[in-house]
């Protein structure tokens with residue numbers, strides 16, 4: 001998907017006192033009141049009010065709205081859902097808007113909301129206007145708002161969800177025709193769960209024809225505030241194509257239980273994301289406590305990145321950083337996790353102020369997300385005498401990864417079993433069973449998640465043979481060493497996390513950390529003086545001081561770990577492909593057509609390859625995995641999901657061999 005800059009709505013108050021879109025030349029809602037309209041048209045039209053609301057007794061209920069506007073439909077739905085004792089356990093509200101309001105506009109325009117507390121929470125959670133999907137959780141995660149900022153034509157095909165009710169609320173068809181086109185109705189049908197309903201204030205003939213052609217049974221209903229008619233519809237297609245063999249649909253499992261192998265950032269984030277959707281995990285680790293391996297560094301950087309082409313890497317890190325900043329805010333505030341997400345500076349020696357301004361202008365990214373700081377501004381912010389300017393990410397910073405992982409594990413309520421190396425996994429009547437080196441069964445569950453970094457490959461080999469390792473794809477082990485010196489007056493005293501050739505952060509418990517080395521094919525576990533020298537020299541260079549001001553090599557402490565890195569430097573998240581089933585297929589050119597190690601009884605999933613960005617990608621990767629396992633709406637665009645799918649390597653190999661034999 002090619003992303004485009006998000007242009008904020010320009011909202012004015014019209015002569016009638018109602019909010020008015022200058023861009024579309026139309027009112028945001030009818031004169032009878034935005035919430036009243038939402039209740040009549042969208043909640044009523046989708047049968048979510050009254051004696052038998054459609055979400056009653058459901059575990060998950062998913063709504064999709066075209067046109068978030070000023071959020072009145074969302075607020076009215078939230079209000080109705082939370083007051084309904086029969087409500088679904090979770091509500092997923094997906095909403096797409098090309099021109100969302102800025103936070104300041106949203107705050108201004110919701111100042112008089114009849115639902116002030118809900119409006120306040122929405123404004124507080126409102127994200128920077130960056131393209132793509134954003135996750136906002138409310139009600140302890142039971143209500144998830146998934147906002148898609150971008151053109152509905154580009155974003156709707158990228159949404160993966162089974163939708164129970166649609167709110168069609170774009171500006172009037174005459175002013176905003178793209179949103180009401182028949183091909184848009186076909187796209188809604190692709191997302192519709194059996195019996196899904198549609199409601200809209202529009203009674204346009206073309207819309208009704210489009211809905212009917214897409215398989216919806218269309219009816220007229222009394223409109224709102226004196227309007228004679230509106231449209232309601234129900235999905236009742238004559239023919240429904242069978243689901244593809246892998247990818248989009250959840251593996252049904254009656255017992256919502258999973259074994260997670262590995263209690264680093266990936267495993268603990270997975271347990272937390274699965275707990276949110278009602279799954280219970282047993283997390284197993286070879287070490288005695290969570291995050292004792294690579295995830296156990298004292299501190300690490302968490303931040304997005306900016307690339308001119310806005311490819312999968314930049315989009316993933318942006319989604320991950322936005323998610324992480326919101327997920328960490330309460331943990332940082334309570335002191336459960338040490339860190340500071342109050343700004344991160346990425347030095348760019350190859351860019352000058354003019355070049356940066358050009359790049360930033362073309363990206364259209366808002367200043368709440370990233371801005372350029374010239375050399376002097378960057379020096380003032382960081383407290384270091386910097387030689388260059390850099391990108392400044394206001395929501396980036398540093399975190400203690402071990403505390404993050406431990407907090408996720410606690411929040412998940414998962415059972416943790418430490419000091420237990422899983423030697424083998426085998427399919428059994430209970431799903432999957434994990435065995436120790438003596439062949440004793442440790443635990444069983446219908447679903448297994450391999451979150452054990454580089455050790456995923458050997459475990460697969462012992463369990464399922466070499467083909468399963470090939471299915472996982474290649475992972476390189478990249479050794480890294482971080483170093484620290486006890487902070488004393490005269491040493492660099494960074495005020496925020498900074499990276500350039502190396503990185504550093506504000507002194508932590510009296511230690512100044514610097515990192516990190518990066519060595520392939522290096523299995524040495526001991527700390528090396530040469531690596532301390534390397535880290536010290538780069539810190540000195542970054543801070544514009546002599547190396548002797550940092551400290552002596554004898555005085556350094558440090559830590560060694562190995563990053564699990566895929567060739568494309570993206571994590572691997574998803575169900576393991578089944579290569580034996582893939583080989584004879586003639587049509588398997590897309591990830592969703594690839595058969596997997598999962599069926600009604602069991603599923604085998606992987607979450608590894610977090611490379612050197614685990615703090616930024618663990619939370620969003622775990623949410624992605626939870627959508628694979630639980631079938632809830634996918635938190636990333638479909639093409640990004642494919643980019644992270646472990647099947648990408650098998651698909652590339654297959655394409656290559658087909659090209660060679662053609």
Ligand SMILES: Cc1cc2nc3c(=O)[nH]c(=O)nc-3n(C[C@H](O)[C@H](O)[C@H](O)COP(=O)(O)OP(=O)(O)OC[C@H]3O[C@@H](n4cnc5c(N)ncnc54)[C@H](O)[C@@H]3O)c2cc1C
Nearest residue numbers: 262264265266286295300301422452455480561613614615
């Ligand atoms: C020097 C260095 C600096 C870094 N700096 C940063 C940074 O600044 N920011 C950032 O975001 N990232 C950084 N990283 C990367 C980050 O640490 C990793 O991305 C992250 O820790 C990976 O988490 P994980 O859960 O995938 O792996 P791990 O933390 O390695 O967790 C895997 C777990 O699986 C367990 N396990 C393995 N096999 C088995 C088995 N068979 N049975 C039971 N348990 C098993 C292990 O004991 C381990 O606890 C750095 C990495 C290094 C090496």
